[in-house]
Amino acid sequence: MPVRSKLPLSSDRRALRRAALPLAAGALALAGTGVLLAPAAQANPAGTGLVISEVYGAxxxxGAVYNADFVELYNPTAADIDLNGLSVHYRSTGGSSGGNPYALSGTVAAGGHFLIQMTGAGTNGVALPTPDATALPVLNMAGGGGQVYLLNGTTPVTDTGDMAGRADVVDMVGLASSSSFETATGPTTSASQSAQRSAAGTDTDNNAADFSLAAPTPTNGGGAPPPPPPSEVSIAEIQGTDAAVSPLLGQTVITRGVVTAAYPTGGFNGFVIQTEGTGGGTDATPGASDAVYVFGAAGMxxxxxxxxxxxxxxxxxEFAGLTELVPATGGVVKLGGTPQPVTPSPRRTPRPRPTGRRTRASCSPRPTTSR
Structure with missing residues (x-):
């Protein structure tokens, strides 16, 4: 089907997660150092203490995105927080210990993160950004969740139930069907999704309310998380079904298709690809286009x-109502072989329409009910 005219999209939520400003401190400061001591766990909506901000156990x-389990801490305050005397511990959903608590050291910078690699590197997924600490011995976590503790001291918790407000627990996350939690258990994680707290580090002592699922974004003390690895998708998934803008806007993707039009001259500087075997009288992706424009000198x-x-x-x-892919050098590779035939049509192929100073391709206008 043809490429559809689209409207602008708001910023990605995950970008906002990492851009939130630190909030004011409310914990005790070490005299003359400007370093805070982590307080005992308590409802903390103002962001005044160290929290567990992300958990990934797959x-x-x-199918893993990353090759090692990790726990990420976040300091939402305006002063560094000392980790000495604290430890991280993992228990299964049923309460079995994953090993001895791992003693932490160092500090978490004001408004910063601290990344703990919990296991050795596996065979699937990309490497984590350089962790700030690596648990030794390793603490193997379950892909679907479990119990993660940030403890005062190194004495493990052995009982079950609601952990909110305990003096020996700085923060705790119980996921899936965990026998321990803060008020209620959080979501079930997977190979493609971690459990993440909000950007501000809000802690209401309710794991169900405080955590949601999203693509993993491990962030170390250096700041920004690495870009997620590109996902392999179809052109129809890029275009979206009856979508005003691409649901994958801003993400790097891998897709393939047959070149149905190329514009090396005339200022359009791009070409059109269409999914193999599409077109003609049968539409396997109703409501979604199977063609997309690839723009730029690197692709050409x-x-x-x-x-x-x-x-x-x-x-x-997105450019002027057109969804497009803008590869860097080396981003377009000819695969060779004989592709399945496609049937391009005027309603399926973007047509260049220069208007004034415009230098890219556009689509023919058409009713939004027919894509």
Whole structure:
């Protein structure tokens, strides 16, 4: 189907998660040092104490995004927080200990994160950003969740139930069907999603309310998380079903298709790809386009010719109502072989329409009820 006219999209929630400003401190300061001591766990909506901000236990598993389990801490205050005297501990959902608590050291900078690698590197997924600490011995976590504790001291918790307000617990996260939690258990994680607290580090002592699922974003003390690895998707998934803008806007994706049009001259500087085997009288993706525009000199450097089967790795962008892929150098690869035939049509292929100073392609206007 043709590429559809689209409207702007708001910023990604995950970007906001990392851009939140630190909030004012409310814990005790060490005299003359400006370093805070972590208080006992308590409802903390103002962001005045160290919290567990993200938990991922599927590292190295089949389909894993990252090759190691991790726990991320966050300091929402305006002063550094001392980790000496604290430890991190893991228990299964049923309460079995994953090993001895791992003693922490160092500080978490004001408004900063602290990344703890809980296991060795597995065979699946990309490496974590350099961790601030690595648990030794390792604390193997379950892919679907479990219990993670930030403790005062190194004495493990052995009982079960609601952990909110305990003096020996700085913070605690119980996920899935855990026998311990703060008020109520949080969500069940997976190979593609971690449990994440809000950007502000809000702690209401309710794991169900404080945590949600999202693609893992491990962040160390250096600041920004690494970009997530590109996901392999179809062109229809890039375009979205009856969507005003691409649901993958801003994400880097890998997709493939047959070149159905190329514009090496005329200022349009791009080409169109369409999913193999699509077109004609049968529409396997009603409401979603199977064609997308690939823009830029880097893509054209691959010399795409009509009929070529290509793989494109590129971020998804929107320009003047058109969804497009904008690859960097090397982002377009010819795959060779004989692709399944496609049937391009005027309603399925973007058509260049220069207007004034415009230099990119656009789509023919059409009713929004027919895509």
């Amino acid at each position: 590292g190295g598993n089949s 450097a691959a010399d795409p010719q009509i009929g070529d089967l290509v793989e494109v790795t590129a971020p998804v962008q």
